[in-house]
Amino acid sequence: MRKEFNFRAGGAAGDGIASMGEILTKICSRNGLHVSSYNTYQSLIRGGHVWYSVRGAVNKVLSPGDRIDILIAIDELTVETHKNLMNPGGVIIHDGSKCKIENLPEGVTAVSIPAAEIAKSLGNPRVINTVALGAAMYFYDIPLESIMEILTDQFGYKSQEIVDINHQAAKAGYDYVKEKNFAKISNEVKLNPNIKHPVMTGSQAQGLGCIAGGLKFYSAYPMTPATPILHFLAAHAEEYDVLVKQAEDELSVINMAIGASNVGVRAACATSGGGFALMTEAVGLASMVEAGLVIFTVQRGGPSTGLPTKTEQGDLNQMLGASQGDFPRFIIAYSDVEDGFYATIEALNLADKYQVPIIMASDLAFAEHLESVKPFNFEDVKIDRSENFETKWESDSKYLRFKLTDSGISPRVIPGTPNAFYISGSDEHDEDSSNISDVVAGLPHAIEMRKKQMHKRMGKMESALKDLPAPTLEGPEDAEVTLVGWGATKDSILEARQMVEEAGITTNQLHIKYILPFHGHEVGAILRKVKHPIMVEGNYTAQMARYIRAETGFEIVDKYLQFDGEPMYPRLIVDRVKEILGRQ
Structure with missing residues (x-):
């Protein structure tokens, strides 16, 4: 008997598929179920095939479902595309006047409801989706009251008339299949409306992390799939005193953020692969002027425009090679939605402490899928602006913005601080910020200062490596297989391990979060001890595996x-694991 719900709705862009998915997600989360949802869409505003998957269970759900119990099909293409993913005993809800269904897998039932006719009789042909949702409630034995409450929330901002007609549509769909006495889907899922789980996307978690972490300036140029962070922060900017700026291009975006950081403001910006390509020279500038800022880069299918609404982990090499020359910067990859909150706060603190650009890597799947999370602990959030951040300069000694220190971190003040004049430029400099690249380059003292400044800056990486936690092996040390991953593949790998172990194959997991600086000694030691490592990542050339080898x-x-x-x-x-082990 099933222990989870697996919904999917499909149709064309503009058919309201996303709204259906959001409603189904809320039904699960407000009835005591953990949930993971994924919206698959095209770059067209209208047309093209789109679908929304929702998976709910009493226990934590680690990934969106790739199997279906209930499929709501608005058109025939939905049926043909997804019917072979149906679980035995599954139901395809459709309107027989719009969809002709043939050659269904064994054990799958097609349920035709006159959704268009019902919607027309209610005076609004657009509510055919709500009619189908009402029918879906019957098959999972979900009380009709659950969807009524959520429809009120979903459409209440429009008008009471819209709410009422959607209530009528849901009830009509529910009553239609109930009167036909269709067999319900058997499952062991117990709903509990007294338990409600918060649900959010990775982008929303990042936005919350920015606000909790004291962000005061954010710049971006709209680019899928990084734009939702911009939307979230813009919506809450006035309430939390954050200046949000949509710039004309990505060059302006990052340079604005560098400027904000340089004058003492916690700053961040965001983009995706193509936009990050434009930003890369300025990444080096941030490191040279020692301006700490956070750069969110949300990966999508490349190269060029590539697959703008699809996910990938193809930009690791780009992040590692951003800008020219050797310079300190961090690369941290988000692991899951909860990490989107806590790792963002950590990144803001690290940017202030080490005065370097922090590249926060994620991907479309992380950024846009909805997931139930534990309530975040705002009370324990610490904003650490670093002991090297001075609000005034009272020392009798001359202020040295780029003072040589053992840690590589120099004292920092806000420009304009009395007795603390300095130059913030892109050229190599002396401790007091004087330019050594123009008229003294090659002279003995300039050569020595260049070496010392390079050692100072790169020393931040050595200091940070001691502060950041090294990855550890999760699971039994003597496991037959070790799955190695990075970024938002973590939960998919964890669930895969659970499934593999049901087949009698023991596993453990090595997950990489801190990519630069890299704990090479610890990672190498772990890999040399395990029995059979298998790399799992979302790109063609195994970029992380190559990086680990290097x-x-x-x-x-x-x-x-x-x-x-x-x-x-x-x-x-x-x-793939079974294929590698020869156990298919």
Whole structure:
């Protein structure tokens, strides 16, 4: 008997599929279920095939479902595309006047409801989706009151008339299938309306982390899939005193953020792969002037425009190679939605402490999927502006903005502070910020200062490596297989491990979060001890596996690489593990 709900709704862009998915997600989360939802859409505003998957269960859900119990099909393409993913006993809800269904898998039932006719009789043909949602409630034995409450929330901002007609539509769909006495889907899921789980996307978690972490300036140029962070912060900017600026291009975006950081403001900006390509020279500028800022880069399918509404982990090499020359910067990859909140706060603190650009890597799947989370602990959030951040300069000694220190971190003041004049430029400089690149370059004292400044700046990486936690092996040390991943593949790998272990294969997991600086010694030591490592990542060339080899000398031979733009479903990882082990 099933222990989870697996919904999917499909149709064309503009058919209200996203609204259906959001409603189904809320039904689960407000009835005591953990949930993971994924919206698959095209770059067209209208037209093209789109679908929304919702998976709910009493226990934590680690990934969107790739199997379906109830499919709401607005058109025939939805049926043909998804029917082979139906679980036995599953139901396809459709309108027989719009969809002709043939050759269904064994055990799958097609339920035709006159949704268009019902919607027309109610005076609004657009509520056919709500009619289908009402029918779906019957098959999962979900009380009709659950959807009524959420429809009120969903459409209440429009008018009471819209709310009422949607209530009528849901009830009509529910009553229609109830009167026909269709068999319900058997499952062990117990709903509990007294338990409600917060639900949010990775982008929303990042936005909350920015606000909780004391962000005061944010700049961006709209680019999928980084734009939701901009939307979130813009919506809350006035309430939390954050200046949000939509600039004319990505060059302006990052340079504005650098400027804000340089005058003492906590600053961040965001983009995706193509936009980050434009930002890269300024990443080096931020490091040279020692301006700490956070750069969110949300990966999508490349190269060029590529797959703008699909996910990928294809930009690691770009992040590692951003700008020219050697300079300190951090690269941190988000692991899950909750990490979107806490790691963002951590990044803001690190940017202030080490005075370097912090590149926060995520991807479309992380940024846009909805997931139930534990309530965040705002009371324990600490805003650490660093002991090296001075509000005034009272020392008798001359202020040295780029003072040589053992940690590589120099004292920092806000420009205009009395007795603390300095120049903030892109050229190499002396301790007091004097330019050494124009008229004294090559002279003995300038040569020595260049060496010392390079050692100082790069010393931040050595200091940070001691502060940041090294990755550890999760699971039994003597496991047969070690799955290695990075970024938002963490939960998919964890669920894949659970599925593999049901087949009698023991596993553990090594997950990389801190990419630069990199704990090469610790990672190498772990990999040399495990029995059979398998790399799991979302790109064609195994970029993380190559990076690990470069940093540790250890080559991970076997891999599961996904680059089709779709979510990394655990079942696909399981199939590859079995293939590698010869146990299919």
